[in-house]
């Protein structure tokens with residue numbers, strides 16, 4: 320007899336020619352998630368199993384966070400010839416349950432001496448005898464006691480929901496503009512959940528922003544790294560660009576011009592990374608640089624799609640996700656971001672493109688970008 324974890328993936332991926340590709344990718348990601356636990360992951364009859372883990376709860380915690388996993392069930396694999404022992408385990412697995420249940424036997428081994436209705440009846444009877452507080456409901460049971468008779472017998476009751484989504488890497492690459500705030504880690508997590516491998520770009524303005532602020536961003540990336548299967552973070556020196564903008568451009572436009580430089584540089588890095596899109600944590604109207612007009616002026620400098628998965632989210636909704644994925648407590652640390660270093664008193668909310676271009680004409684854009692890229696440091700987390 321041994322403990323297994325039965326892993327389920329989304330139904331929509333079962334269809335079509337992509338299925339084997341999808342399953343292979345998912346198995347690789349589950350192996351990555353349980354590394355160091357001595358566990359083995361394998362596919363049998365189109366289903367994914369994990370076994371050999373030292374700690375079931377830890378294994379469940381890790382596997383339910385893998386994008387592409389929709390639910391898991393702790394299961395028992397046992398010899399099918401010992402029917403009494405199957406019944407004993409069914410009684411053990413239903414211990415502590417309340418309400419109604421139904422036994423759901425399936426028999427792919429047709430030579431097995433009992434058929435499915437006979438198994439249902441006998442196991443159901445023994446469970447009722449052992450746990451008289453339970454009731455049978457064959458139409459809408461609260462708990463389903465699954466017994467599968469295959470090469471061996473498999474038994475499982477609990478279905479634990481998992482994160483869902485698609486395995487990382489099955490939907491291409493995108494590059495996240497990662498600040499130390501609450502929003503951008505959530506935005507990256509949401510796109511990665513759709514099967515996208517993400518890389519990150521962070522702009523820092525040393526000495527206006529501290530080493531600790533930079534370290535905080537790397538901590539955020541580390542937090543995301545488990546779900547995202549590793550992240551390459553490009554740390555871009557942004558001090559020269561920011562000080563020049565501050566010195567030469569009209570105060571009310573400095574934030575937007577700075578955002579446009581971020582987008583230009585992020586796009587260059589994204590192309591090196593073979594990314595097909597940029598990701599930001601913006602949401603309509605959250606700050607002056609996130610009005611629709613302002614977002615239009617930052618989009619205007621990039622030649623690839625910009626994904627803003629939080630565009631319709633309220634701050635409180637973003638915070639809920641940040642808490643769930645474990646980035647909130649890091650984001651709430653007080654270290655300043657480069658965006659807040661030179662904030663204008665009255666940023667333009669209805670910016671005029673000609674004013675922005677007027678300001679940018681005073682800067683040597685290509686040289687500034689080239690120097691920033693030259694000074695970029697790559698950290699893998």
Ligand code: ATP
Nearest residue numbers: 496497498500501502503520521522599600601658
């Ligand atoms: P967040 O909480 O993610 O920082 P925010 O509400 O502070 O978002 P802004 O500071 O206006 O918003 O930034 C908008 C977006 O620009 C961020 O979500 C992020 O994608 C990107 N961004 C801002 N600052 C940086 C930075 N220093 N490095 C990389 N990207 C940044």
Ligand code: MG
Nearest residue numbers: 498500656658
């Ligand atoms: Mg920010």
